[in-house]
Amino acid sequence: MSGYVLRRLLQAVIVLIGVSILVFAIMHLVPGDPIRQALGTRGTEATYLAMRERAGLDDPLVVQYFNWIGNALTGDLGVSFRSGRPVSELILERVPATVSLALAAIVVALLIAIPLGTISALRPRSVVDWFATVSSQAGLSIPDFWMGIMFILIFAGTLGWLPSGGYVGLTDDPVEWARHLIMPAITAGVASGSILTRFVRSSVLEALGQDHVRAARAKGMRARDVLTWHVLRNAMLPLVTVGGVQLAYLLSGVVIVEIVFAWPGLGQMALQAVEGRDYSLLQGAVLLFAVIFLVVNLVVDLLYAKLDPRIRYQRAGS
């Protein structure tokens, strides 16, 4: 088992090195000059050259890469051209809002997907199944900006129950944190929930057809116990994988939802970095997203091995 963890970690490191090279290369291939962008119409040619020099942009690319990656390893992702503040600081500021939204959205998604997917698998071609299919189709089709705006119009505007946007830290005011979180979490969670509903339905259907489910019923187990331990327990295995991908996607920022609800998340920050040609900030953000996906995938794989003893066995044996 520990050998397996080590191997997976090593793989992750190799992927990370590749991603960092790719991120660095793309940033430097994109047309546009960050210093000119930052200076705008102000500044003389001498200032421009001095700034270029200070940012290390005159060094060979390889040197620039190693400088960047070496600093990144110590947590120093450079300084934002735009704001002049350290990139790591800018990112860390956004982490609480992003994590709050991502976790709340995945909870919403699972609360939709598991019951709806399970019930429709248990009653295929029933009214519930039809409802689940139609609503998950709708959840996927309705654009999230439209849904977000509708929520704001109804719950913030007409009814006035919830704030229309913004973020309040959990430690500052837990009640306000939750009130601000509800609408963005539902808006971001519905699309993930719709994808997962279909997934839960098909994996529960598959689990239901397994011989061991019939064998469990033949033991005389209660229907509820058969469902929990022989159907859902097995159907959750593939859900861990797909749910992990959804979580990674939500953690790396849901740009549109963040913009609609004025949510200070990583997605919005990355978008601003793109618009402002803020190389170092964008590099830092993209690298972070890559790390998020790698970490989530690693956790999913380890969790999967924990949940499915056959995998533990195969890997220990191989």
Add this chain to the structure above:
Amino acid sequence: MMAVGGPAADRPGGAGPGSADGPGGGAGPGGADGAAGSAVLAVRDLRVAFRTRRGLAHVVNGISYDVPPGRTLAIVGESGSGKSVGILALLGLLPATTQVWGSATFDGAELVGRSEDKLRQVRGAGIGMVFQDPMTSLNPVLTVGRQVVEAIRAHQSVPKAAARSRAAELLAEVGIPDPASRLDAYPHELSGGMRQRVMIAVALAGEPRVLIADEATTALDVTVQAQILELIRRLQDERGMGVVWITHDLGVVAGIADHVLVMYAGRTVEEGSAAEMFGAPVHPYTRGLLGAMPVVDDPRTARERDPLLTIPGLPPDPVALPAGCAFFPRCPIRADERCAHEVPPLTPVAGGRRHWAATFYSPEGA
């Protein structure tokens, strides 16, 4: 419920579908040596049909048998003959689109039409089942101990620790070495034979009075098959269980069955005591099945020994059963002009003591 017309009504003397006649009310045959009244499980004129897009598929078309305590009944037939469906139907283990008529009593209580919760109490505790493939019949992500424990706790409210030690006893009883440590093993960590022993331990957990072995040795190596057969025979002796072997392989049951019932297209085509059935099979289908068994001492090929040996063709479509004998399209003999139009009734075989066949053909007269 409406009677299933046409080909399904093959038993002139039997009761119509839906009328549940009690034990002893069926036609003469259908007992594994012993009076029908002593049977733990008594099935009478059982019919099972599935709703399909093309219409009702008549999978079981009126079978009757008794399972007395301590005796062994073998139900033999090829896949699709309805041999497993008949059992699964009366335990309520088939999808909701299944329709069941006739009667099946366990301990005198009717099973057909029983509520799901009442049926649940019979499953495991009254009738235990061992399925074909122990790899897929055990949940791969739960330990074997857990799967035995849940079978125990499905019917008895015992604390977990007590159920666990009972599970270890059961594993020991089915011949699993070092049972206490095997409780924490996962199914893939055991061999096929060991897994099937676990399935048997699971089936025994509810102290059933009837054990159903549904192709229980088919997926196993030949040497392991013999061990499992021997194990079930020993457990049957110790516990006095009635055992039903469901198999397509006459060789498996030849040595252990008291009474054999051969099914074709959902009907009993021949049945009788094992000695008479194997000694002098009458129905062309049974003779074909027996011929398909290799004979070690006989150098002749199957076809040289008996022209009935291989059975060409496929069983009939259960949605559109032939009007006459269901075996007629494949029958190499076609002894009588009635074969094509009339379903031959199950009648006593001339000169037999406990032997019935549903055929117009008689070997002596041919």
